[in-house]
Amino acid sequence: MIxxxxxxxxxxxxxxxxxxxSGYAVETLAGPGETLDWIRRQTPSAILMDMxxxxxxxxxxxxxxxxxxxxxxxxxxxxxxxGWGSIDLAVEGIKKGxxxxxxxxxxxxxxxxxxxxxxxxxNREDVSMDRRELDELYALAGIIGEDPLFLQLLNDVGxxxxxxxxxxxxxxxxxxxxxxxxxxHNNSLRRDKPFVKVNLGxxxxxxxESEMFGHKKGAFTDARSDRKGRFEIAEGGTIFxxxxxxxxxxxxxxxxxxxxERQYEVLGESKTCEADVRVICATNRNLEQMVSEGSFRExxxxxxxxxxxxxxxxxxxxxxxxxxxxxxxxxxxxxNHLPGATMTQEAENLLxxxxxxxxxxxxxxxxxxxxxxxxxxxxxxxxxxxQIEKQAPVNASNKRMGLQTIEGxxxxxxxxxxxxxxxxxxxxxxxxxxxxxxxYRRLDKYNIRYES
Numbered sequence: 001m002i003x004x005x006x007x008x009x010x011x012x013x014x015x016x017x018x019x020x021x022s023g024y025a026v027e028t029l030a031g032p033g034e035t036l037d038w039i040r041r042q043t044p045s046a047i048l049m050d051m052x053x054x055x056x057x058x059x060x061x062x063x064x065x066x067x068x069x070x071x072x073x074x075x076x077x078x079x080x081x082x083g084w085g086s087i088d089l090a091v092e093g094i095k096k097g098x099x100x101x102x103x104x105x106x107x108x109x110x111x112x113x114x115x116x117x118x119x120x121x122x123n124r125e126d127v128s129m130d131r132r133e134l135d136e137l138y139a140l141a142g143i144i145g146e147d148p149l150f151l152q153l154l155n156d157v158g159x160x161x162x163x164x165x166x167x168x169x170x171x172x173x174x175x176x177x178x179x180x181x182x183x184x185h186n187n188s189l190r191r192d193k194p195f196v197k198v199n200l201g202x203x204x205x206x207x208x209e210s211e212m213f214g215h216k217k218g219a220f221t222d223a224r225s226d227r228k229g230r231f232e233i234a235e236g237g238t239i240f241x242x243x244x245x246x247x248x249x250x251x252x253x254x255x256x257x258x259x260x261e262r263q264y265e266v267l268g269e270s271k272t273c274e275a276d277v278r279v280i281c282a283t284n285r286n287l288e289q290m291v292s293e294g295s296f297r298e299x300x301x302x303x304x305x306x307x308x309x310x311x312x313x314x315x316x317x318x319x320x321x322x323x324x325x326x327x328x329x330x331x332x333x334x335x336n337h338l339p340g341a342t343m344t345q346e347a348e349n350l351l352x353x354x355x356x357x358x359x360x361x362x363x364x365x366x367x368x369x370x371x372x373x374x375x376x377x378x379x380x381x382x383x384x385x386x387q388i389e390k391q392a393p394v395n396a397s398n399k400r401m402g403l404q405t406i407e408g409x410x411x412x413x414x415x416x417x418x419x420x421x422x423x424x425x426x427x428x429x430x431x432x433x434x435x436x437x438x439x440y441r442r443l444d445k446y447n448i449r450y451e452s
Contacts, residue, residue, distance in 0.1 A: 002115065003044040004028045005035050005065075006081065007053045015048060018108055024115075032065040039072050045122075046077045046115050049098075051089055059089040063096060070097045077118030081106065087299050094302045103260060110262055117163040121307075129155060139186045143179055144324050147317035153180070153309060160307050161187035166259065168244070168304050169282040171311030173433030174361030177282040178242065180311055184280055185238040193237030198230050200251075201243035202437015208251040209267055212258075216268035223268065231264055231275050238278045243438060244304065245285030245296070256300045279304070284433075314356040314363065322348040324360060328367035329379065341371055346381040354388065358433045365430060411446040414439070423450045 002024045004015045012028040019026045027044070029035045031053045039047075047069065051062030062080075069078060080101040082090045090101035100114050129137075131146045131154075138158040145151070160167060161184045169177045178197065185195045203211055210220075214229030230239060247255065258264045262275045281304045290296035314321055325348070329341050356362050366387055374383040414432065421427040429439040443450070 001025045001027060001042070001044045003035075003038070003047045004049075005031075005047065006050040007031055008050070011050070011081075018111070019115075022112055032061055032068075035065060036068055036072070039069060043073060044076060045119050046079065047073075048079050048081055048102075048111075048115075050081050051093065059092070062089070063093060066093055066096055066098060075122055077115075077122050079111075079114055079118065091299050091302050100306060107262060113164040117165045120163050121159070121165070128152075134158065138183070139191075140183055143176070143183060144327055145317060145320040146323070147312070147320045149312045150317050150320060153311060154183075156309055157183050158187060160184065160309070162189060163307075164278055165307045166278070166304050167280045167307045167309060168287075169280065169309050169311060171282070171284060172313050172357075172359055173284045174359035175311040175313055176360050177284075177311050178240065180309065181238075181240040181242075181280045181282060185240075185278075188238065188278065190237045190278055194234050195238050195240065196230050196234035197240045197242065199242050199435050199437060201246035201441065202435050203251075205248035205251050208248070209254060212254075213264045213273075214266045216266060218268060220267065229264070229266065231258065231277055232266075232273065234277045236276055238280060241279065241281045243435070244281045244283040245287060245290060246438060246441065247296075249295070249297070252297045252300050256297065256303060259300070259303045314359045318352045321351050321354075321356075321363065324363055325351055325367055328364045329371055332368045332371040336372065338371065339377055341374070341377045341379055343379045344381065347379050347384050350381040350384055358431065361430070361433050410442070411448065414442055414446065415448055418448070418450045425450070 002019055004012055004019070004026060006012050006015070006028075007030050009030075012030070016026045016028050027038070027042075029038060049062065049066065049069075051059040053061045053065075066078060066080075069076075077099045078097065080090050080093045080098050081104060082093075082101055083104045087101075087103070090098075090103075093101065099118050102111050102114060129151070131151060134140060134151065134154050138154070138161070140154060140157075143154065145154075157180060167181075167184060169180055171177045181197075182195060185191060198212070209215075210223075210227065210229070212229050212231055214227050214232055215223050217223055217225050241255075258275055259279060263272050264275055265272055287296050287301050287305075291298045291301050314324075322343070326343060329343060333339065333341055351363070358365070366384065369387045369390075370379055370383050373387065374380075414428070417428050417431055418425075421431070425436060425439060429436045432439065434442075442448070
C-alpha cells in the first residue's frame with residue numbers, strides 16, 4: 001500500500017491512477033490531520049508527500065508532518081513531491097528524514113524508479129556473509145579482500161546494485177572506489193549496457209558541456225565535427241563520475257539538471273535528449289564540509305548522496321594487505337615475463353604495519369618497484385623497506401602536516417614530491433594518488449613551477 005498525501009485533488013487522482021496501473025494499492029489523503037490518524041493505524045510501504053497544504057507556501061506544515069510521520073513510521077520510505085521553486089525546502093526535508101524528492105511536473109518513470117528503489121532498500125535485511133558466500137551471490141571478480149569491514153561494504157554493494165539509486169562512494173585516494181563502482185554496475189540490471197568513466201578532476205569547466213553532453217559541428221569555434229557526450233555513450237547503462245569534489249560550481253548546476261530532470265541538450269542542438277543512465281559518483285573529499293563552506297551545492301549533494309558507501313583505507317583492513325601484495329607481485333611478474341616471486345613472512349609483517357597513505361595504489365606501486373629491483377625471487381622485508389625509504393619525502397611531509405593549513409601542507413607535499421621525482425609528473429601523480437588532470441589543477445592553484 002502506497003500513501004499519497006497532497007491537498008490538490010488533481011494530483012492525488014493522477015498519482016493514484018499511475019500507481020494502480022503499476023500494480024500498487026493506493027490510499028490518498030489531503031492533509032496533515034487525517035494523515036497522522038491514518039499512519040497511527042496502518043503502515044504503508046512508501047509515502048508520497050507534498051510539502052504545502054495551505055496558502056502558506058513556507059513548507060512549515062510539510063516539515064512538521066514529516067517529523068511526526070518519522071515518529072510513527074521510522075522505517076517507511078518518504079518521497080517528497082515539490083516544485084522547482086521549493087528545492088531548498090525539499091533539501092531541508094531530506095535533512096529531516098525524507099528519502100528522496102521528485103519535482104513537479106514529475107516524470108512517471110523517475111517516480112516509479114524511486115518508489116521501487118526505496119521499497120527494495122527498506123525490505124532488504126542485513127545478513128553477515130563470508131567471502132565465499134558473497135562470491136556465489138554477486139559478480140565480484142578482481143576485488144580482493146576478506147576483512148570484516150570490507151565484506152560489509154561488498155554486502156552493501158550487492159544490496160544496492162539492483163536498484164536505480166544514485167550512489168556516492170567515499171574513500172581516500174587509492175582505495176579502489178572505481179572497482180566498487182564497476183561492481184555496482186556488474187551486479188545491476190544494466191550490466192549488459194555501457195559503463196562509462198569520467199574523471200571530473202581532469203575536466204576543465206569550459207569543456208564540461210561538450211564532454212558530458214556532446215556537441216554538433218560548428219557549435220563553437222573548435223567544433224569541427226559532431227561529438228557524442230558521455231551521457232549519450234552511457235545510454236541504458238551506468239556513468240561513473242569520479243572526483244566529484246573537483247567539479248566547478250558552474251558545472252555543478254548543469255549536472256544537477258541532468259540528475260533532476262533526466263534530460264540534457266547537445267551543444268548546438270535545440271532538441272532535448274532523455275538520459276536513461278544510472279549515476280555513480282565518487283570523491284575523496286568531505287562534500288558535506290564543502291557544502292557548509294559554500295563550494296559545493298547543497299541540492300546537488302543531497303541528489304547524489306541518496307546511497308552512501310565508504311571504502312575503507314588499508315589502515316582499516318591490515319589483514320588484507322598481504323593478500324593484496326601477493327596478488328600484485330604475481331601480476332608484476334606475469335606482465336614483465338619474470339619467474340614467480342614469493343614474499344617472506346617478515347615482508348608480510350612489515351607491510352601490515354606500514355600506514356600506506358596512498359592505499360592500494362601505493363601498495364601496487366611498492367610491489368612493482370620491489371619485484372623489479374630486488375636481487376632475488378624471494379622478497380624480504382629489507383627489499384620492501386628499501387623501496388619504502390625512497391618515498392621518504394612524501395611520508396615525512398605527511399608527518400609535518402599537523403602544524404600547517406590543509407592547503408599549505410598539500411602545496412608543500414606536491415612540491416617535495418616533484419623535487420623527489422625530478423619533475424616527472426606521471427610519477428608524481430601516481431605517488432600522490434591523483435590523476436594527471438587533478439595534479440595539473442593543483443599546480444595552477446598553488447602556482448607551483450616545475451622542470452621536467
